[in-house]
Amino acid sequence: MRVGGGARARAPVRRRHGQGRGAVRQPPGADRRHPRRAGEAAAHPGHGPARGREAGRRGVGQGRGLQPGRVDDKTIAESGRRGVRLDELTDLFKREFFADLTALRMLPADHYPRATEHVEDMIALTRRLVERGLAYEMQRSVYFDISKFAAYGRLSRVDRTKIKTGATVDMDYYNKDDAHDFTLVRRSDLAELRRRITYKTEWGNVRPGWHIECAAMASKYLGEQFDIHTSGEDLTFPHNENENAICEALSGRPMARYWLHAGMILRKGKKMSRSAGTALTLRDLLAKGYTGSQVRYYLLGVHYRRHLHFSLPSLDAACKELDRLNALILSLRQVRAAGDPHPEVDRAVEAADADCCDALRDDLNVPQARARLFELVKEINPRLAAGTLTRLDAELVLDYLYRTDRVLAVMDFGAAPTLDERVEALLQERDRARAAADYARADALRAELLALGVTVEDTPAGSRVRRR
């Protein structure tokens, strides 16, 4: 498998002991509804790994995920607004987050550490940094001294001498040796003290910062270096740079061997944001009647590294495309013809399978794998329409689709439409009417079936049904 791209060369990923370990940034924080998060998740190779053994076999990698919970300004502020305890709010976010996760058919990670339960680890990590001279205390806050870490800026390709400071931060609020140093733990403010969201340390009452949270939990659960770190391109700097600085300054090795950064989801030409009124969430889409699978398929339509310009028409197009795959599955399941499999079908399936694997192995090129998938569809459909496919052929194709979907997780392999006795009776009656050339009767029966939610399609190999 290879990952990376853009200006940087793609790098081969070697799986160690046949298993990759990855940390996935997916914080169920106050911004949980942020659609970018959902996009990150679905389009994210980091979740590819979570797709299990089959995914691993297909070269997408597998392993342990990590999704740190958070304690951050927004969540704290939100809990204050709602007048609920911080852990109650994070519990709620966590539940909602898992609901989204399930809707998007993502497999859960192995660990979901809560920041609030790992503050000791964060403080211990901060202490180690101070002891090693990599961080310093200043007015009861502790800052990381980036001058002690020569590789600072390598990951994000940011030249620290050119960072424009104070652009987004009120520098008067902080007292640092160097404006570029970042906060590890910050002294608690009055509101936090009042609400007891604060932790006693040798430096005073503090609250851990974002970067130390992730660094502490990742190193605790994944070790000082793990294989793949996924994130969004907007988090490369400063967050990924900083969490890496913490880890690498201590261990001498980069926090992760590979960093995968997903592109943004744009709407109306801009990164989605609630303040700009351009935010759209998974929940909004589900409310409009789209399924999680459809949204997932849409999000997978763009290579993970590129940005996706969200629009409902393109989502609708993706839905139609997915419908075609699901229709094929249903049709294949209704093939009953006996006989040996055709060698050409076997060859076509094998070739498509190999090509799809290659595409996924090449920096998770899902769009390419998808295109190849449709090329097979075009080979299979004519045989299906002509009724020349045998049951065994159909199973071969179904097996391929199933295996591919172990990675994509977008198709519908649910139980075939179960036909109750009434529907079955109507179908048989319609078949008799058609055989007797009583088409008026047949059409009336089709209308009746449609009213029951069953679409009937006639093929040379007999009628087939779709339930909608």
Next chain:
RNA sequence: GGCGCCGUAGCCAAGUGGUAAGGCAGAGGUUUGCAAAACCUCCACCACCGGUUCAAGUCCGGUCGGCGCCUCCA
């Protein structure tokens, strides 16, 4: 201002040197009792300018346009 990413048909989107995958929409056709589905055919001067090369969407330089980040909003 700095750093980075991007600009492929009406729309979405692959393609990191050898004369443009796939999907949606559209047009024509085949098949079908009808319908649906499906299949076939058609639909790209790869933002612009210049350069390197036998050969460039693909490499280099420039222009225009879009997006992200620039230390705590995550």
